[in-house]
Structure formats: C-alpha cells, structure tokens
Amino acid sequence: MPRASLDKDPHEVAAMFDGVASGYDRANSFMTFGFDRRWRTTTARVLDAKPGEKVLDLAAGTGVSTVEYARGGAWCLAADFSVGMLKAGLHRKVPMVAADAMCLPFADNSFDAVTISLALRNFVDTKGALAEILRVVKPGGRLVICEVSTPTFAPIRFLHRRFLLKMLTWVGSRTSSNPEAYSYLAESMLAWPDQRTLGEIIASAGWTEVEWLNLTFGVVAIHRAAKPL
Numbered sequence: 645m646p647r648a649s650l651d652k653d654p655h656e657v658a659a660m661f662d663g664v665a666s667g668y669d670r671a672n673s674f675m676t677f678g679f680d681r682r683w684r685t686t687t688a689r690v691l692d693a694k695p696g697e698k699v700l701d702l703a704a705g706t707g708v709s710t711v712e713y714a715r716g717g718a719w720c721l722a723a724d725f726s727v728g729m730l731k732a733g734l735h736r737k738v739p740m741v742a743a744d745a746m747c748l749p750f751a752d753n754s755f756d757a758v759t760i761s762l763a764l765r766n767f768v769d770t771k772g773a774l775a776e777i778l779r780v781v782k783p784g785g786r787l788v789i790c791e792v793s794t795p796t797f798a799p800i801r802f803l804h805r806r807f808l809l810k811m812l813t814w815v816g817s818r819t820s821s822n823p824e825a826y827s828y829l830a831e832s833m834l835a836w837p838d839q840r841t842l843g844e845i846i847a848s849a850g851w852t853e854v855e856w857l858n859l860t861f862g863v864v865a866i867h868r869a870a871k872p873l
C-alpha cells in the first residue's frame with residue numbers, strides 16, 4: 645500500500661488517504677489519545693459558525709470535523725480530494741464534495757469561513773493553497789486552521805521530537821491497514837513549521853489579523869485570520 649513522501653505529491657497523498665480511509669477515525673482517536681475530540685470542539689468554538697453562514701471544511705476527510713462545526717446551525721460543506729475518505733464518512737449527515745485545495749471548484753467570495761483541521765501540512769504548496777482559500781472567502785471572512793505544531797514547553801518538545809516517529813509507527817502498525825502511512829504522518833509533523841512561522845506564511849498569502857492559540861502544550865495550534873475588507 646502506498647505512503648506519500650515529503651514532496652507531498654498530490655496523487656500519492658490522495659492514494660495514501662484512500663488506503664487508510666476505512667480505519668482513519670479510529671486510528672486518529674487512538675493516536676491522539678482521544679485529544680482529537682477536544683481539539684475539534686475548541687476549533688468549533690474559535691470558528692464560531694452561526695446559522696445562515698456558509699462554511700467550507702477543507703480536507704475534511706471523513707467529515708468527522710464537519711459535523712462538529714455544523715452543530716451551531718451553519719451550512720458546512722466537507723471537501724476532500726480523497727474519495728476514499730469521503731466515502732468512509734458517507735454515514736455522516738453533511739454535504740460532501742471531491743475537491744483539491746490547490747484549485748477549488750467555487751466562485752470568488754463564496755464562503756463566510758474556511759476551516760482546515762489536521763490537513764494543511766499535507767498540501768503540496770501551503771502558501772498557494774492559502775491564497776486559493778482567500779479567493780473563495782468573502783471579504784471580512786474567516787480562516788481557522790487546526791494543525792500539529794511545536795510544543796512550547798522544552799521537556800515536552802524534547803520528548804515529542806525524540807519519540808513521535810517511533811510512537812506513531814507503532815500505533816499505525818497496530819491500528820491501520822497501512823502502517824507506512826503513519827511514518828509519513830510523523831515525518832510530516834516533525835518537518836512542519838512552528839506557530840510563528842506558520843502565522844507568517846498565512847500573512848504572506850494575503851490574510852490579516854493572524855493569531856494563534858496553543859492546545860495541549862502546543863502539540864497542536866489553532867491559527868485564525870481574516871480576509872481583508
């Protein structure tokens with residue numbers, strides 16, 4: 645079964661997620677010790693999607709995050725380029741569409757907010773995707789990104805760097821149909837920029853009011869930004 649490389653070739657990334665789709669939700673909860681649920685709830689709070697708003701949950705996978713964001717009454721669309729991931733979430737009562745973040749099939753200024761959880765680091769071109777997302781968000785609209793990050797507390801940062809790869813590979817071998825994919829996940833986490841650097845990339849793509857919130861000692865961070873009016 646395929647695993648992607650850090651070049652993040654879109655075909656390889658999509659094929660890899662197709663390959664893990666059936667066990668993804670379970671493996672994800674196991675791998676994060678159940679913290680994923682708390683991260684999603686906090687992301688939903690930061691997103692603050694209201695009834696009448698249109699929200700794009702980009703790279704939504706099985707839609708596990710989309711249902712959380714839709715709870716407040718907003719119309720939330722799950723988009724992902726892995727049809728396998730979307731199919732694995734078909735039981736969820738949210739609209740779904742196959743779409744590539746690098747070239748979104750939506751008109752300019754379509755959404756009140758776009759959110760991405762645990763997925764931005766898989767995109768082949770981070771800044772390019774952030775610019776494409778800016779295009780489809782209304783002026784004044786919001787961007788909310790939940791992504792792995794750099795622990796702020798030195799001892800946790802040390803343990804994270806030292807054991808993440810080993811731990812995820814071990815978990816993957818016990819829970820996933822494609823253990824190799826979990827080595828990729830760990831490698832992509834370790835190669836991912838810290839909170840401040842990601843904030844700068846977001847701003848360089850044209851977003852304003854960039855700020856972030858650390859969760860679980862900075863193992864994960866939520867970045868928030870707005871499209872200029």
Ligand SMILES: C[S@@+](CC[C@H](N)C(=O)[O-])C[C@H]1O[C@@H](n2cnc3c(N)ncnc32)[C@H](O)[C@@H]1O
Nearest residue numbers: 661703704705724725726729744745761763766
């Ligand atoms: C780790 S999963 C996260 C899924 C979900 N957001 C969650 O919180 O569980 C990463 C997802 O990003 C998707 N993805 C990666 N690159 C993409 C792209 N360019 N366009 C759309 N989806 C993409 C993958 O197919 C995969 O479903």
